[in-house]
Amino acid sequence: MAESAVGFLLEHLTSLIEEKVKLLKDVDKDVKSITDELKSIQAFLRDADTQSETNDTVKDWVAQVRNVAYDIEDVLDEFMLRFAQRGQQQRQHCLHRFISYLQKTICFLETFKIRHSLATQIKEIKDRVHDISTRRDRYKLRSLEQASAGSNSTGVKWHDIREDALLLDEAELVGIGKPKEEIIGWIVEDESRLGVISVVGMGGLGKTTLVKKVYDDQRVKRHFQTQAWVTFSESPEIHELLIEMIKQLVYAEQKQPIPQDVAEMKDVQLKQRLQEFLKKKRYVVVLDDIWTIPAWDSVKNVFPNNNFGSRIIISTRSNDVASSCIKSYFRVYNLKPLSQEESWTLFCKKTFSFSPEQICPPELEVPSQSIVKKCGGLPLAIVTVGGVLSTKQKTTTEWEMFNHSLGTDLFDDDRLKGMMKILTLSYNDLPYHLKFCFLSLFMFPEDELIEKMRLIRIWMAEGFIRRKEGKTLEEVGESYFHELINRSLLQIAKTDDDDGRVEACRVHDLIREIILSKARDQNFGAIIKQDVMLENEKIRRLSFHHFCEMVPQQEKSTTHLRSLFTFNVNTLSNTFTGGEIFSKLKLLKVLDLRDAPLSEFLEEFTNLFHLRYLSLRNTDIKEIPDSIKKLQNLETLDLKQTYVTELPTGILNLDKLRHLLVYRKELDFSSHLPQYSGFKAPSGIGGLVSLQKLDYIEANTGSELIRGLERLVQLRRLGIVKLRREDGIHLCSSINKMRHLESLGVHVIEEEEILDLESLSTPPPLLRRIMLKGRLEKLPRWIPSLHNLFCICLWGTKLKDDPLEALEGLSNLMTLYLIEAYRGEQLHFQSEF
Template sequence: MEENDVIFLQEKLSRLIHEEVEPLKGGGVQGELENLKHELECMRAFLRVADAIEDKDKQMVQLVNQVRDIAYDAEDVLHEQAQIRGNKFFSFLGKIPLLNPLWSKVIKRNYHLASEIKAINPKLSSIIEQYQKFKNVNSKDQSSSSCYDLRGDALLVEEAELVGIDKTKNQLIQCLVEGETRFKAVSVVGTAGLGKTTLVKKVYDDFVTKQHFNSFAWIHVSERFKIEEVLKDIIHQIFTTVNEAAPQGLDMMNRAHLKAIIKEFLGRRKYLIVLDDIWSIDFWNAIRNSIPKENCSRVVLTTRNPEVASTISIGSEGGHVFHLDPLSETESMTLFCKKTFQGNSCPLHLEKIVKRILIKCGGLPLAIVAISGVFATKDTSKIEEWEKIVRNLGSEIEGSGILQSMAKILLMGYGDLPHHLKSCFLYLSIFPADYPVECMRLARLWIAEGLVMEMEGNTLEDVAEKYINVLLNRSLIQVAERTSDGRVHSCRIHEFVREAIVSKSKEQNFTTIAGEYATVWPERVRRLSIHNTIKKVKQDKNLHQLRSLFMFGVQDSLNKASIPLLFGNNSRLLRVLDLTGTQLEVIPEEFFMLSFLRYLSLRDTKVKFLPSAIEKLQDLETLDLKRTGIAELPEEISKLKKLRHILVYRFEKESYMPYHNLEGFMAPKGIGQLLSLQKLCFVDTNQGGDILQELGKLEQLRRLGITKLKKEDGKVLCSSIEKLTSLRSLNIHSAEEDEIIEMQHMISPPQFLQRLYLHGKLEKLPDWIAGLHSLVKILLRWSQLIDDLVEPLGKLPNLMELQLRRAYNGTSLNFVKGSFLRLKILLLDELEELKEIKLENESVTCLEEFTISRCPMLEKVPEGIEHLRELKLLQLFNMPEDLTKTINRTNNGEDYDKVAHIPQVYATNWKNSHWERSVLSRGNMSNRNDEKGKSVVID
């Protein structure tokens, strides 16, 4: 229970106190609610202080947990009252005289409610008294010093034994001592545990470096830095390196005076200053004016935040950014064996276990060194002991000082997170190890749990997007998959980070995980995440305070025996129910008793029918029925005014890209009443123009998917889309592959549209597409256009991905000079008449991936492909053998030289009911850095 949860409770209390009618006046309820509201104010102050010191004081941990429990109890009482108020019985009472005998029942119920609140208030008051003991603790002074001590010990221990670092070290030294005669800022960026500090320390201490510069300083930067202290530290170090005493009276000098001393001293020398672990650009802005830039001196900084690295280094003329990557599988094994087996190779009988260990380490040298220290003391003949440690890594982290230090370093960005973001981060403990979490799914879950704070001018989804970016920039989560335009589609957390937050989550009773192995259950279960089997759910546990229920990889049947156990009256307070991929065929009646449910996912289940009882879930915000058998929504769905996301679609056929592979759903009349909808996919518009007109009322829509569109309905659809000014993604499928998508009627399309997918025949490319300056991706499928596509699309300033699938019937595609200047991904599929592709110099200059598929008339590699220096991947699917021969390295193909610079060139063909891939070329891998630090965009 974090501070924003307390605020959530206070808001509920305010509504109860100020908006209740006569039923609340009996039984003394109102006075007790006022008292409880006052206590919740005290809780907010308590949590702010406790948050900074709870990791350092076990008594404080206990107090915080007690406060969380009491806050949950208060919420239960409020929910119960809300449930009573929502009952039709009270609506009836409001219409009868106060003296009616029925009122005695109301007063009796209120006395009971008042007694429950009375039981809560004394408990809370007692804890607040204990809190006074900690009132004077200065959280800022204690917040981060121990982490940085640990960081210095763990990252720099036996640095010479690390592997995979020498090449980068030499490159970094060369960057510092050679080349430009002017100032240069060099950034080393990467996630925690990659060895940024270790690398820079080796460079800093190297003989070549010491000979080149004559003044040095190494500054450890904390996130809560004090600029005056940093400036004094620099002064002491730079004077010490030349054996001079620092000026007297530094403690009495102001910031400007300190900066002047540094600038005057360094202005006469070649200096090297290391700023280790910068968290934000604020630090650089605070110190930059004290660093002279007239000579060939250097500043090296390490950071987890790619945006900080780019801003500082690219912002300085001649700057450079080094991205550190995780160790390869071979390097990881070398390091582990060096530390665990004293340099000997891994015993054959332990190879499988060691590989599993290294997967958990994720290529992080820090993690490998830490965990190898644990296994180095274990008997190599006792396989079961090794297996037990791997299986119970969480408890090993709790019990091992080495692993605890490592986990704290990986979690350094956690301690200074705001209260609400800590809860959001701990929420990731719900998911299994190495589980890629879709960012949109995570945002919806956070919102349903009330973890996302409102921010003026932003939707809750916008705010959740900001949260994810903060966690990414602090390296607390990692990118699992990006879209073509750099958006983060999914994320994951490092295995050791996950184990650490699972432990913290258990300590705070934030989440209970029921997995394959024995779990110690808390007295009260708030969030339950079931992994693999429901057999581990304890039947004697009371789940009446359960807020969220997840299932991952559960193949057990959800039947009459298991459903009451999980979803009976015990779970009436459930907000989130995610049964993705479970063996569920019929939605149980118990689901519709969950009146507080906000998030319901039955994705990938076998459910085929949605009952009209769905109208009982008045708080529902997300309904995810993706890849189920449901093809129609009941009319009652239009009564769920809080719905923000409706996902109902599936892919019917498994063969390669048939036209009718997507099935949407029949939308009910009245769907236009769902004014909070942001995502609606995919609506079957075979019902006619009435549904299309309704869509125009959904002005908050950001993503819209349409199926089975007929030509005669195009005008109505265009009229509706023009009203959807918030639309970011539009996906339209025609009723048949030869059915024309009539989209020329659009005059003012949504100007912020970023992704456009048109599946069906086009008489011509709609004129309005050329004016979509925010468009980053476009897919045209079965368009069968004859007119030139390059000229109108090539001028789109932000287009990064273009897919043409049976979209063009011409014989030639000519990418003229100056076109598609930001395009990164180009796919050409089933262009059956295409005979040549010309890529003029200074066109598609940023192209990284180029796929050509099923173009039978194309027998030559695209002309001008040799100019595409950023191209990393060329893929040919089911292309003529004559073409593949011309670029095959082994056959000395005549056009091989044109593709020799491309790191990966593949030819893939469908043979004998499976794909066969041939490697045609592996060009020299250029030292390109993957783009880092791009924002996640929720769509």
């Protein structure tokens, strides 16, 4: 982890020296000296990080390296903040034409004071770094070259084809057939009594995966009238679980959202509602990952014994829980570790997935068999180790070194501890830039659905993503995301319905425990669940779960914060709503208050000079002040599902903005597709030339705004609402210049308005998704030329001619939505369409 901190800092320092050499006047030599010294230290850090697991002296040295790296980052960020503040003050003086000789003198003295303070701190840090470096030899640490253990950090390249192959194999499991068939037999057998089937086993054995395979089997689906799946986790929120059951059982069948009055019911009322609904149904309900008997007791009376042969399926790590779930009819399936043969098959499938035969080369069989044996038949451990090995060179030396690193006595202790060690090895093997990305997952609650783009934008804001020639930061971030999946450190949780791309992930319980442990030990981040003291005064990231209060003693711990998150918080304390806490977070880069009970945009937000990511999604915010222009480093502004309908002209100052998401999405029940309402933008919005995503902008404020969009040549996604017919030609002219555009959504201002997009002469060649809502006189002639299209939605187009003839040549088209799209009575499908 110290390697990660130093590696990250070195990139930051190099960039800073190149960009701010004038500001670093008088200290640039010292900064370069520190950089050179840290580079020499970095070569030894991987070995030191490994030794620190068992050597307290080395552990202390590693901590000192990490802390000095953090301190340098703090000093430089504070320096940049103070200079930015001086610049703002000077500009204000100029604007008011009130600069006197005395004011100039004060500015000079304050600038000198800032530089002197920086020089003093840099000198102190330089001495610390030198002292750390001289003590390196005492611990006989080896350089990266000397200690080479086959690490990937030297730069293994990842290819999309390989990633796709692994993603396709994700659902494949070894040894699942027999337990699946046995459990299905119990479920559908001719037994009318309510039955409880418990699947028991330690973490990592694949209980949830097995139950999901059973749950999704067509024999099970046909046998029951209704079904639901809820996940309990270690600290379940019973009210939320009851709501989720009602959502899946009652309202999914009716294809309606849950009414607000139902969501506000007390638990006893929700239970009564569920009981009443299930009385006349043959149902199957999965209660996944129950940890305690009280958790089972809290819901067991919801399920009526109606003698229809209903079933409850439970997965748990606890035999006590399984024993307590006794009804008149019950079964317990004790999930066992894989046999050696099954383990070997799974290992080969994961490790050698890129070869058609998926067979271990003969020269690697001896070390591979040893590695598999140490995994103890635990699928999660086998898949994780296989994911690591799949990225390494297929040589005997490489395999033997990896096998040796597992340790001869690793499985002398209980299996869980052994598996944790193996899983930690996969973390240790990550390149330093991926370690920070991986640890950032600490912020999310257990079993949270983690959106890919949310994660990537946070990584960007934190500076975790390294620039790569020819690729955007978002593209590099996506490769990081898939690399973590390929290493089996993330689990695929959601894919796009149209093209199968991964949209979200989850973190396995055991992997999450490793993340939390590392994050605490390395001062990387902490979770606040209740009114407790922070153990470290220099914590870098905080995530509030269910609770959002900062006691006075904790406030001094927040001055070093880079990121702050809230999850499932019902109330915000006065220190938050009053803005007091944000006046202390001068170095904050990420502020994610998604779903927080916040009704106004706090003025204190605009003083967060370093802020790059601001999410107020799904809050009650209604207005954004013009002072947002002060957030000149902002890259992501997420206002989705808020009540913001207009942005001030100050937004035009944010020239680093890449993702501007301002819209509400409501489900149209007739089509089951989303409808969007957007925002009014100032006419100069086209000046934000760094924008990658712009959703959804109202086009009825004037042709000048639409014409100005032609400058947004970096756009990947564009959403337009309220387009007038006469502005169609201007929109086409702008889109002609957007050569990187992948997704386009255009909605007309009124239902009968003509959508005129015929003048689009050179459509973006990378377009993959199009949604057109409005009357079309004819299908635009350029659509059939877009051979990368995989999804088209024509809504309310009321075409005279059958559109299928023009679309049948789109070989990559996977999804076609036609809603009031054609006025004819028949659509003609060709056999090869």
